[in-house]
Amino acid sequence: MFIQKRKVDSPIVRAMVRYQVGIQTESRIVDAARELLAENGLEATTLKAICDRAGVQAGSFYNLFDSKEELVIRVVRESINAIDPDPDGDGRDTLDDLVEAYIKFITEEPEVARVYIQVAVTGSHNHSGAAARFLRHHERRVERFADAMQRSDPDLGTKESMVKAEVLLGALDGLAFRWTLDMGFDFVGHVREAAARFV
Amino acid sequence: MFIQKRKVDSPIVRAMVRYQVGIQTESRIVDAARELLAENGLEATTLKAICDRAGVQAGSFYNLFDSKEELVIRVVRESINAIDPDPDGDGRDTLDDLVEAYIKFITEEPEVARVYIQVAVTGSHNHSGAAARFLRHHERRVERFADAMQRSDPDLGTKESMVKAEVLLGALDGLAFRWTLDMGFDFVGHVREAAARFV
DNA sequence: TTGAACTTTGAGTATACATTCCATTTTTGA
DNA sequence: TCAAAAATGGAATGTATACTCAAAGTTCAA
Known part of the structure; x- marks a missing residue:
């Protein structure tokens, strides 16, 4: 028997080992998206806008989410x-x-x-x-x-x-x-x- | 007094002199759009799809309509x-x-x-x-x-x-x-x- | 301290789309 | 038949978008 740390590298199955910093980034992204959606609606809430407000680059986003739609x-x-x-x-x-x-x-x-x-x-x-x-x-x-x-x-x-x-x-x-x-x-x-x- | 044949060249104010062939093209485009919207919805109804089905090129479309949205x-x-x-x-x-x-x-x-x-x-x-x-x-x-x-x-x-x-x-x-x-x-x-x- | 796993970067890819431009062709009334 | 106006083809433009990737940086348990 062995402990399986990671099965696939899909974000969905992640959560075997989460670093604190990643969890924080995730919630900053969610907050940014919530604010932008409430302020300007769906059209204006582009990936770039979300990442800018969250202070993050696109790569980080896709490390945490499968797609923009999932987040919305x-x-x-x-x-x-x-x-x-x-x-x-x-x-x-x-x-x-x-x-x-x-x-x-x-x-x-x-x-x-x-x-x-x-x-x-x-x-x-x-x-x-x-x-x-x-x-x-x-x-x-x-x-x-x-x-x-x-x-x-x-x-x-x-x-x-x-x-x-x-x-x-x-x-x-x-x-x-x-x-x-x-x-x-x-x-x-x-x-x-x-x-x-x-x- | 004089008869004004054409005021601006915006398609909206056209209709001073319409050629038959243009009128026919227009209704072919409208029909194509109606069919595509009914069959496949808005996403699938691209300008290209409309023009293909109507047997027309983009230039003709914009000779008759101001925008795709107007048509929809x-x-x-x-x-x-x-x-x-x-x-x-x-x-x-x-x-x-x-x-x-x-x-x-x-x-x-x-x-x-x-x-x-x-x-x-x-x-x-x-x-x-x-x-x-x-x-x-x-x-x-x-x-x-x-x-x-x-x-x-x-x-x-x-x-x-x-x-x-x-x-x-x-x-x-x-x-x-x-x-x-x-x-x-x-x-x-x-x-x-x-x-x-x-x- | 180490090192494997996790996270971040940011330039780069892919691509789909509406719209424009203008030379060429066709229509139409006179 | 002629010329002006309208219609057409179709390549080119411009733009906005979500998403990828390899390399570099960071975390944290042992």
């Missing part, structure tokens, strides 16, 4: 998860909590929301699996919404609650998209109006 | 308008007609719908005005929906009907986006469920 997806997912009202899924969040969290995400990080849409829509052709990942996230969210609905109305069937949740989330997504088209749109007011139809 | 926007708008249940706006379409037309557009031209989202979302940064154009189109559609709602329920105020229409259209857009993420999703069923909440 990671940042978007982290942003989405960061505003979850009940990260542990204890089943104590109300529909209202969930809707407010959604509003918070969209209004506080509109650029990230836009990036989310861009990556999801372009990614489906891109066989990159980005769409699949976002889909899984969406499905978890639908379950959360459906559970909250059932908790407040125990007579509601599982199936019906799922359908209701899909429609409500559809409305929220659509209104968010609407808002990205025209920031003058009263996003919050319309979201509350939509939510009111599902209590 | 034109094709998308034409596709959207093509399925309008009441193009003249006679005010005779019911909410149901409008919803069915929406379903038809999304299910029959899913790639074009995806392109619509892509152009709208990326275009807002792009100062290209694509977002503004789509916004105007969206607003007209909201009015249509609101009018139909008022027709079937005369007690409904104008303001309320507009809000309801925005929310319903938001739901339709969101569900369409959801469907592009996963074509196994029961888009039509959920749209009908959404519409049922607004009768």
Whole structure:
């Protein structure tokens, strides 16, 4: 028997021995990407821009990440998860909590929301699996919404609650998209109006 | 007084003297773009692909269009308008007609719908005005929906009907986006469920 | 202290793309 | 038939991008 230190040299399987300095570099890169995406959107967040802000050269980036897209997806997912009202899924969040969290995400990080849409829509052709990942996230969210609905109305069937949740989330997504088209749109007011139809 | 034959040589103001052959070339290019967008989406619809299919060279393209984006926007708008249940706006379409037309557009031209989202979302940064154009189109559609709602329920105020229409259209857009993420999703069923909440 | 594994550098590669240019050809009305 | 205007071919341009690689530097456990 022997201890295998390194199997392949793909970054994905790394993590046999991580040096501190590499871990720090990784988080500087992630931070840089998060900032740039929030400030200027996807177009402006080039590899060069990310590396410049992180104070790193392209080679270092590719020592730590497989691709730029991998990083972007990671940042978007982290942003989405960061505003979850009940990260542990204890089943104590109300529909209202969930809707407010959604509003918070969209209004506080509109650029990230836009990036989310861009990556999801372009990614489906891109066989990159980005769409699949976002889909899984969406499905978890639908379950959360459906559970909250059932908790407040125990007579509601599982199936019906799922359908209701899909429609409500559809409305929220659509209104968010609407808002990205025209920031003058009263996003919050319309979201509350939509939510009111599902209590 | 004199007859002005040509003001500027921008393609936009052309059309003082159009040769037949140029008109034909133009529509071959538009057809090629429409087909390619429907078949393979935006990514695959390069200028070269368009010109190849139209049997034309790049120079001819730019003799007729200012940019590739102009053409893409034109094709998308034409596709959207093509399925309008009441193009003249006679005010005779019911909410149901409008919803069915929406379903038809999304299910029959899913790639074009995806392109619509892509152009709208990326275009807002792009100062290209694509977002503004789509916004105007969206607003007209909201009015249509609101009018139909008022027709079937005369007690409904104008303001309320507009809000309801925005929310319903938001739901339709969101569900369409959801469907592009996963074509196994029961888009039509959920749209009908959404519409049922607004009768 | 040593040295193998890890990290960084930064110039270099690959390449895909929209757009321009202009000489040549075709159309059109007079 | 003629000349002006429009259309065409297609090579060339310019630019922006993600990504690679070999060599040099750094870390850290033994």
